[in-house]
Amino acid sequence: MNKSLLMIGLAVLLSACGEKTEKVAEAPAEAPKAAEQATAPAQQAAALAVDKAVLAEEAKAAVQALGSTLKGELEAAMKAGGPVEAMGICHTKAPEIAKAVSTEKGLQVSRVSLKNRNPDMGVANEWQTKVLNDFETKKAAGEDPATLVHAEVVGSEFRFMKAIPTAAVCLNCHGTDLSPAVTAKLSELYPNDKAVxxxxxxxxxxxxxxxxLVQ
Known part of the structure:
Protein backbone atom coordinates (compact mmCIF):
# COMPACT_ATOMS: atom_id res chain seq x y z
CA MET A 1 0.00 0.00 0.00
CA ASN A 2 2.74 2.45 0.99
CA LYS A 3 4.70 1.40 -2.07
CA SER A 4 1.73 2.18 -4.32
CA LEU A 5 1.24 5.58 -2.76
CA LEU A 6 4.93 6.33 -3.25
CA MET A 7 4.76 5.41 -6.95
CA ILE A 8 1.69 7.61 -7.50
CA GLY A 9 3.39 10.53 -5.76
CA LEU A 10 6.47 10.18 -7.96
CA ALA A 11 4.31 10.09 -11.09
CA VAL A 12 2.49 13.28 -10.08
CA LEU A 13 5.78 15.02 -9.27
CA LEU A 14 7.35 14.03 -12.61
CA SER A 15 4.24 15.11 -14.47
CA ALA A 16 4.32 18.54 -12.81
CA CYS A 17 8.01 18.97 -13.61
CA GLY A 18 7.32 18.06 -17.23
CA GLU A 19 4.67 20.80 -17.57
CA LYS A 20 7.03 23.44 -16.17
CA THR A 21 9.85 22.38 -18.47
CA GLU A 22 7.57 22.48 -21.52
CA LYS A 23 6.32 25.99 -20.74
CA VAL A 24 9.84 27.35 -20.26
CA ALA A 25 10.93 25.84 -23.59
CA GLU A 26 8.05 27.51 -25.46
CA ALA A 27 8.82 31.05 -24.27
CA PRO A 28 11.93 31.70 -26.42
CA ALA A 29 10.09 30.49 -29.55
CA GLU A 30 7.47 33.27 -29.18
CA ALA A 31 9.99 36.06 -28.57
CA PRO A 32 11.29 36.31 -32.18
CA LYS A 33 7.71 36.38 -33.46
CA ALA A 34 6.90 39.32 -31.20
CA ALA A 35 10.06 41.10 -32.32
CA GLU A 36 9.13 40.57 -35.98
CA GLN A 37 5.69 42.04 -35.37
CA ALA A 38 7.24 45.06 -33.66
CA THR A 39 9.73 45.79 -36.45
CA ALA A 40 7.42 45.06 -39.41
CA PRO A 41 5.64 48.48 -39.39
CA ALA A 42 8.99 50.26 -39.14
CA GLN A 43 10.36 48.28 -42.09
CA GLN A 44 7.23 48.97 -44.14
CA ALA A 45 7.43 52.68 -43.34
CA ALA A 46 11.09 52.78 -44.37
CA ALA A 47 10.33 50.97 -47.65
CA LEU A 48 7.47 53.37 -48.38
CA ALA A 49 9.69 56.39 -47.69
CA VAL A 50 12.32 55.11 -50.12
CA ASP A 51 9.73 54.39 -52.81
CA LYS A 52 8.15 57.81 -52.35
CA ALA A 53 11.53 59.52 -52.66
CA VAL A 54 12.30 57.61 -55.86
CA LEU A 55 8.88 58.41 -57.29
CA ALA A 56 9.33 62.10 -56.43
CA GLU A 57 12.61 62.17 -58.36
CA GLU A 58 10.91 60.53 -61.35
CA ALA A 59 8.14 63.13 -61.15
CA LYS A 60 10.61 66.01 -60.99
CA ALA A 61 12.38 64.66 -64.09
CA ALA A 62 9.04 64.49 -65.93
CA VAL A 63 8.16 68.05 -64.90
CA GLN A 64 11.59 69.23 -66.05
CA ALA A 65 11.09 67.52 -69.41
CA LEU A 66 7.66 69.10 -69.94
CA GLY A 67 8.71 72.52 -68.69
CA SER A 68 11.93 72.78 -70.68
CA THR A 69 10.38 71.51 -73.92
CA LEU A 70 7.41 73.86 -73.64
CA LYS A 71 9.67 76.78 -72.73
CA GLY A 72 11.81 76.17 -75.81
CA GLU A 73 8.76 76.12 -78.07
CA LEU A 74 7.36 79.31 -76.54
CA GLU A 75 10.67 81.18 -76.77
CA ALA A 76 10.97 80.27 -80.45
CA ALA A 77 7.38 81.38 -81.08
CA MET A 78 7.93 84.68 -79.25
CA LYS A 79 10.92 85.44 -81.44
CA ALA A 80 9.03 84.47 -84.58
CA GLY A 81 5.73 86.26 -83.99
CA GLY A 82 5.43 87.60 -80.45
CA PRO A 83 2.81 86.70 -77.82
CA VAL A 84 0.08 85.92 -80.34
CA GLU A 85 2.29 83.28 -81.96
CA ALA A 86 3.17 81.92 -78.52
CA MET A 87 -0.51 81.51 -77.68
CA GLY A 88 -0.91 79.33 -80.73
CA ILE A 89 1.86 77.09 -79.38
CA CYS A 90 0.12 76.83 -76.00
CA HIS A 91 -3.13 76.00 -77.74
CA THR A 92 -1.81 73.25 -80.01
CA LYS A 93 1.63 72.12 -78.90
CA ALA A 94 1.33 72.13 -75.10
CA PRO A 95 -1.17 69.22 -74.96
CA GLU A 96 0.93 67.25 -77.45
CA ILE A 97 4.11 67.81 -75.44
CA ALA A 98 2.40 66.75 -72.20
CA LYS A 99 1.11 63.59 -73.88
CA ALA A 100 4.54 62.74 -75.32
CA VAL A 101 6.27 63.21 -71.95
CA SER A 102 3.60 61.12 -70.21
CA THR A 103 4.13 58.27 -72.65
CA GLU A 104 7.91 58.47 -72.43
CA LYS A 105 8.03 58.56 -68.63
CA GLY A 106 5.14 56.18 -67.95
CA LEU A 107 3.36 58.86 -65.91
CA GLN A 108 0.36 61.17 -66.25
CA VAL A 109 1.89 64.64 -66.62
CA SER A 110 -0.23 67.79 -66.91
CA ARG A 111 -0.73 71.36 -65.68
CA VAL A 112 -3.64 72.67 -63.61
CA SER A 113 -4.73 76.02 -62.24
CA LEU A 114 -7.42 77.59 -60.10
CA LYS A 115 -7.92 80.01 -63.01
CA ASN A 116 -7.75 77.76 -66.06
CA ARG A 117 -7.53 79.01 -69.61
CA ASN A 118 -8.76 75.96 -71.49
CA PRO A 119 -12.20 74.80 -70.24
CA ASP A 120 -11.43 71.25 -71.37
CA MET A 121 -7.99 71.03 -69.75
CA GLY A 122 -6.17 72.28 -66.70
CA VAL A 123 -9.16 72.27 -64.35
CA ALA A 124 -7.96 71.30 -60.87
CA ASN A 125 -9.85 68.48 -59.19
CA GLU A 126 -10.57 68.27 -55.45
CA TRP A 127 -7.16 67.15 -54.19
CA GLN A 128 -5.31 69.38 -56.64
CA THR A 129 -7.36 72.38 -55.56
CA LYS A 130 -6.46 71.64 -51.94
CA VAL A 131 -2.75 71.54 -52.79
CA LEU A 132 -2.94 74.74 -54.84
CA ASN A 133 -4.62 76.52 -51.93
CA ASP A 134 -1.93 75.16 -49.62
CA PHE A 135 0.72 76.55 -51.99
CA GLU A 136 -0.99 79.96 -51.84
CA THR A 137 -0.95 79.85 -48.03
CA LYS A 138 2.75 78.99 -47.96
CA LYS A 139 3.56 81.72 -50.47
CA ALA A 140 1.66 84.25 -48.36
CA ALA A 141 3.74 83.13 -45.37
CA GLY A 142 6.90 84.02 -47.25
CA GLU A 143 7.97 80.76 -48.88
CA ASP A 144 9.56 80.93 -52.34
CA PRO A 145 6.93 79.79 -54.89
CA ALA A 146 9.64 78.17 -57.01
CA THR A 147 10.37 75.68 -54.20
CA LEU A 148 6.79 74.61 -53.46
CA VAL A 149 6.22 70.90 -54.11
CA HIS A 150 3.81 68.27 -52.85
CA ALA A 151 4.17 64.47 -52.92
CA GLU A 152 1.97 61.78 -51.41
CA VAL A 153 0.79 58.22 -51.89
CA VAL A 154 -2.96 57.74 -51.61
CA GLY A 155 -4.06 54.15 -51.91
CA SER A 156 -2.43 52.85 -55.07
CA GLU A 157 -1.80 56.30 -56.55
CA PHE A 158 1.30 58.49 -56.31
CA ARG A 159 0.55 62.21 -56.56
CA PHE A 160 3.03 65.02 -57.15
CA MET A 161 2.62 68.74 -57.76
CA LYS A 162 5.11 71.55 -58.36
CA ALA A 163 4.06 75.19 -58.26
CA ILE A 164 4.38 77.38 -61.38
CA PRO A 165 5.33 80.97 -60.51
CA THR A 166 4.39 83.70 -63.00
CA ALA A 167 7.49 84.95 -64.79
CA ALA A 168 7.74 88.41 -66.39
CA VAL A 169 7.43 86.99 -69.91
CA CYS A 170 4.17 85.25 -68.93
CA LEU A 171 2.51 88.62 -68.34
CA ASN A 172 2.26 89.16 -72.09
CA CYS A 173 -0.60 86.66 -72.14
CA HIS A 174 -1.56 86.32 -68.47
CA GLY A 175 -1.04 89.81 -67.04
CA THR A 176 -3.32 92.78 -66.43
CA ASP A 177 -2.23 95.00 -69.33
CA LEU A 178 -2.69 92.93 -72.48
CA SER A 179 -2.28 94.21 -76.02
CA PRO A 180 -5.38 94.41 -78.25
CA ALA A 181 -3.94 91.67 -80.47
CA VAL A 182 -3.50 89.33 -77.50
CA THR A 183 -6.99 90.11 -76.17
CA ALA A 184 -8.49 89.37 -79.58
CA LYS A 185 -6.62 86.07 -79.88
CA LEU A 186 -7.67 85.04 -76.40
CA SER A 187 -11.30 85.74 -77.28
CA GLU A 188 -10.90 83.58 -80.36
CA LEU A 189 -9.15 80.62 -78.75
CA TYR A 190 -10.51 80.78 -75.20
CA PRO A 191 -13.85 82.62 -74.94
CA ASN A 192 -14.17 81.63 -71.27
CA ASP A 193 -10.56 82.39 -70.32
CA LYS A 194 -9.89 82.91 -66.60
CA ALA A 195 -6.07 82.95 -66.69
CA VAL A 196 -5.46 86.70 -66.72
CA LEU A 213 1.27 52.00 -58.51
CA VAL A 214 -0.73 48.89 -59.37
CA GLN A 215 0.63 47.53 -62.64
Whole structure:
Protein backbone atom coordinates (compact mmCIF):
# COMPACT_ATOMS: atom_id res chain seq x y z
CA MET A 1 0.00 0.00 0.00
CA ASN A 2 2.74 2.45 0.99
CA LYS A 3 4.70 1.40 -2.07
CA SER A 4 1.73 2.18 -4.32
CA LEU A 5 1.24 5.58 -2.76
CA LEU A 6 4.93 6.33 -3.25
CA MET A 7 4.76 5.41 -6.95
CA ILE A 8 1.69 7.61 -7.50
CA GLY A 9 3.39 10.53 -5.76
CA LEU A 10 6.47 10.18 -7.96
CA ALA A 11 4.31 10.09 -11.09
CA VAL A 12 2.49 13.28 -10.08
CA LEU A 13 5.78 15.02 -9.27
CA LEU A 14 7.35 14.03 -12.61
CA SER A 15 4.24 15.11 -14.47
CA ALA A 16 4.32 18.54 -12.81
CA CYS A 17 8.01 18.97 -13.61
CA GLY A 18 7.32 18.06 -17.23
CA GLU A 19 4.67 20.80 -17.57
CA LYS A 20 7.03 23.44 -16.17
CA THR A 21 9.85 22.38 -18.47
CA GLU A 22 7.57 22.48 -21.52
CA LYS A 23 6.32 25.99 -20.74
CA VAL A 24 9.84 27.35 -20.26
CA ALA A 25 10.93 25.84 -23.59
CA GLU A 26 8.05 27.51 -25.46
CA ALA A 27 8.82 31.05 -24.27
CA PRO A 28 11.93 31.70 -26.42
CA ALA A 29 10.09 30.49 -29.55
CA GLU A 30 7.47 33.27 -29.18
CA ALA A 31 9.99 36.06 -28.57
CA PRO A 32 11.29 36.31 -32.18
CA LYS A 33 7.71 36.38 -33.46
CA ALA A 34 6.90 39.32 -31.20
CA ALA A 35 10.06 41.10 -32.32
CA GLU A 36 9.13 40.57 -35.98
CA GLN A 37 5.69 42.04 -35.37
CA ALA A 38 7.24 45.06 -33.66
CA THR A 39 9.73 45.79 -36.45
CA ALA A 40 7.42 45.06 -39.41
CA PRO A 41 5.64 48.48 -39.39
CA ALA A 42 8.99 50.26 -39.14
CA GLN A 43 10.36 48.28 -42.09
CA GLN A 44 7.23 48.97 -44.14
CA ALA A 45 7.43 52.68 -43.34
CA ALA A 46 11.09 52.78 -44.37
CA ALA A 47 10.33 50.97 -47.65
CA LEU A 48 7.47 53.37 -48.38
CA ALA A 49 9.69 56.39 -47.69
CA VAL A 50 12.32 55.11 -50.12
CA ASP A 51 9.73 54.39 -52.81
CA LYS A 52 8.15 57.81 -52.35
CA ALA A 53 11.53 59.52 -52.66
CA VAL A 54 12.30 57.61 -55.86
CA LEU A 55 8.88 58.41 -57.29
CA ALA A 56 9.33 62.10 -56.43
CA GLU A 57 12.61 62.17 -58.36
CA GLU A 58 10.91 60.53 -61.35
CA ALA A 59 8.14 63.13 -61.15
CA LYS A 60 10.61 66.01 -60.99
CA ALA A 61 12.38 64.66 -64.09
CA ALA A 62 9.04 64.49 -65.93
CA VAL A 63 8.16 68.05 -64.90
CA GLN A 64 11.59 69.23 -66.05
CA ALA A 65 11.09 67.52 -69.41
CA LEU A 66 7.66 69.10 -69.94
CA GLY A 67 8.71 72.52 -68.69
CA SER A 68 11.93 72.78 -70.68
CA THR A 69 10.38 71.51 -73.92
CA LEU A 70 7.41 73.86 -73.64
CA LYS A 71 9.67 76.78 -72.73
CA GLY A 72 11.81 76.17 -75.81
CA GLU A 73 8.76 76.12 -78.07
CA LEU A 74 7.36 79.31 -76.54
CA GLU A 75 10.67 81.18 -76.77
CA ALA A 76 10.97 80.27 -80.45
CA ALA A 77 7.38 81.38 -81.08
CA MET A 78 7.93 84.68 -79.25
CA LYS A 79 10.92 85.44 -81.44
CA ALA A 80 9.03 84.47 -84.58
CA GLY A 81 5.73 86.26 -83.99
CA GLY A 82 5.43 87.60 -80.45
CA PRO A 83 2.81 86.70 -77.82
CA VAL A 84 0.08 85.92 -80.34
CA GLU A 85 2.29 83.28 -81.96
CA ALA A 86 3.17 81.92 -78.52
CA MET A 87 -0.51 81.51 -77.68
CA GLY A 88 -0.91 79.33 -80.73
CA ILE A 89 1.86 77.09 -79.38
CA CYS A 90 0.12 76.83 -76.00
CA HIS A 91 -3.13 76.00 -77.74
CA THR A 92 -1.81 73.25 -80.01
CA LYS A 93 1.63 72.12 -78.90
CA ALA A 94 1.33 72.13 -75.10
CA PRO A 95 -1.17 69.22 -74.96
CA GLU A 96 0.93 67.25 -77.45
CA ILE A 97 4.11 67.81 -75.44
CA ALA A 98 2.40 66.75 -72.20
CA LYS A 99 1.11 63.59 -73.88
CA ALA A 100 4.54 62.74 -75.32
CA VAL A 101 6.27 63.21 -71.95
CA SER A 102 3.60 61.12 -70.21
CA THR A 103 4.13 58.27 -72.65
CA GLU A 104 7.91 58.47 -72.43
CA LYS A 105 8.03 58.56 -68.63
CA GLY A 106 5.14 56.18 -67.95
CA LEU A 107 3.36 58.86 -65.91
CA GLN A 108 0.36 61.17 -66.25
CA VAL A 109 1.89 64.64 -66.62
CA SER A 110 -0.23 67.79 -66.91
CA ARG A 111 -0.73 71.36 -65.68
CA VAL A 112 -3.64 72.67 -63.61
CA SER A 113 -4.73 76.02 -62.24
CA LEU A 114 -7.42 77.59 -60.10
CA LYS A 115 -7.92 80.01 -63.01
CA ASN A 116 -7.75 77.76 -66.06
CA ARG A 117 -7.53 79.01 -69.61
CA ASN A 118 -8.76 75.96 -71.49
CA PRO A 119 -12.20 74.80 -70.24
CA ASP A 120 -11.43 71.25 -71.37
CA MET A 121 -7.99 71.03 -69.75
CA GLY A 122 -6.17 72.28 -66.70
CA VAL A 123 -9.16 72.27 -64.35
CA ALA A 124 -7.96 71.30 -60.87
CA ASN A 125 -9.85 68.48 -59.19
CA GLU A 126 -10.57 68.27 -55.45
CA TRP A 127 -7.16 67.15 -54.19
CA GLN A 128 -5.31 69.38 -56.64
CA THR A 129 -7.36 72.38 -55.56
CA LYS A 130 -6.46 71.64 -51.94
CA VAL A 131 -2.75 71.54 -52.79
CA LEU A 132 -2.94 74.74 -54.84
CA ASN A 133 -4.62 76.52 -51.93
CA ASP A 134 -1.93 75.16 -49.62
CA PHE A 135 0.72 76.55 -51.99
CA GLU A 136 -0.99 79.96 -51.84
CA THR A 137 -0.95 79.85 -48.03
CA LYS A 138 2.75 78.99 -47.96
CA LYS A 139 3.56 81.72 -50.47
CA ALA A 140 1.66 84.25 -48.36
CA ALA A 141 3.74 83.13 -45.37
CA GLY A 142 6.90 84.02 -47.25
CA GLU A 143 7.97 80.76 -48.88
CA ASP A 144 9.56 80.93 -52.34
CA PRO A 145 6.93 79.79 -54.89
CA ALA A 146 9.64 78.17 -57.01
CA THR A 147 10.37 75.68 -54.20
CA LEU A 148 6.79 74.61 -53.46
CA VAL A 149 6.22 70.90 -54.11
CA HIS A 150 3.81 68.27 -52.85
CA ALA A 151 4.17 64.47 -52.92
CA GLU A 152 1.97 61.78 -51.41
CA VAL A 153 0.79 58.22 -51.89
CA VAL A 154 -2.96 57.74 -51.61
CA GLY A 155 -4.06 54.15 -51.91
CA SER A 156 -2.43 52.85 -55.07
CA GLU A 157 -1.80 56.30 -56.55
CA PHE A 158 1.30 58.49 -56.31
CA ARG A 159 0.55 62.21 -56.56
CA PHE A 160 3.03 65.02 -57.15
CA MET A 161 2.62 68.74 -57.76
CA LYS A 162 5.11 71.55 -58.36
CA ALA A 163 4.06 75.19 -58.26
CA ILE A 164 4.38 77.38 -61.38
CA PRO A 165 5.33 80.97 -60.51
CA THR A 166 4.39 83.70 -63.00
CA ALA A 167 7.49 84.95 -64.79
CA ALA A 168 7.74 88.41 -66.39
CA VAL A 169 7.43 86.99 -69.91
CA CYS A 170 4.17 85.25 -68.93
CA LEU A 171 2.51 88.62 -68.34
CA ASN A 172 2.26 89.16 -72.09
CA CYS A 173 -0.60 86.66 -72.14
CA HIS A 174 -1.56 86.32 -68.47
CA GLY A 175 -1.04 89.81 -67.04
CA THR A 176 -3.32 92.78 -66.43
CA ASP A 177 -2.23 95.00 -69.33
CA LEU A 178 -2.69 92.93 -72.48
CA SER A 179 -2.28 94.21 -76.02
CA PRO A 180 -5.38 94.41 -78.25
CA ALA A 181 -3.94 91.67 -80.47
CA VAL A 182 -3.50 89.33 -77.50
CA THR A 183 -6.99 90.11 -76.17
CA ALA A 184 -8.49 89.37 -79.58
CA LYS A 185 -6.62 86.07 -79.88
CA LEU A 186 -7.67 85.04 -76.40
CA SER A 187 -11.30 85.74 -77.28
CA GLU A 188 -10.90 83.58 -80.36
CA LEU A 189 -9.15 80.62 -78.75
CA TYR A 190 -10.51 80.78 -75.20
CA PRO A 191 -13.85 82.62 -74.94
CA ASN A 192 -14.17 81.63 -71.27
CA ASP A 193 -10.56 82.39 -70.32
CA LYS A 194 -9.89 82.91 -66.60
CA ALA A 195 -6.07 82.95 -66.69
CA VAL A 196 -5.46 86.70 -66.72
CA UNK A 197 -4.82 89.39 -64.14
CA UNK A 198 -1.60 87.87 -62.78
CA UNK A 199 1.41 89.78 -61.49
CA UNK A 200 5.02 88.61 -61.58
CA UNK A 201 5.62 86.08 -58.82
CA UNK A 202 1.97 85.04 -58.52
CA UNK A 203 1.18 81.34 -58.51
CA UNK A 204 -0.28 80.61 -61.93
CA UNK A 205 -0.89 76.93 -61.27
CA UNK A 206 1.14 73.76 -60.92
CA UNK A 207 2.59 70.83 -62.80
CA UNK A 208 0.86 67.58 -61.85
CA UNK A 209 2.31 64.08 -62.04
CA UNK A 210 0.23 61.00 -61.22
CA UNK A 211 1.30 57.37 -61.28
CA UNK A 212 -0.82 54.27 -60.73
CA LEU A 213 1.27 52.00 -58.51
CA VAL A 214 -0.73 48.89 -59.37
CA GLN A 215 0.63 47.53 -62.64
Missing amino acids: GYKEGDLRGAFVVVKN
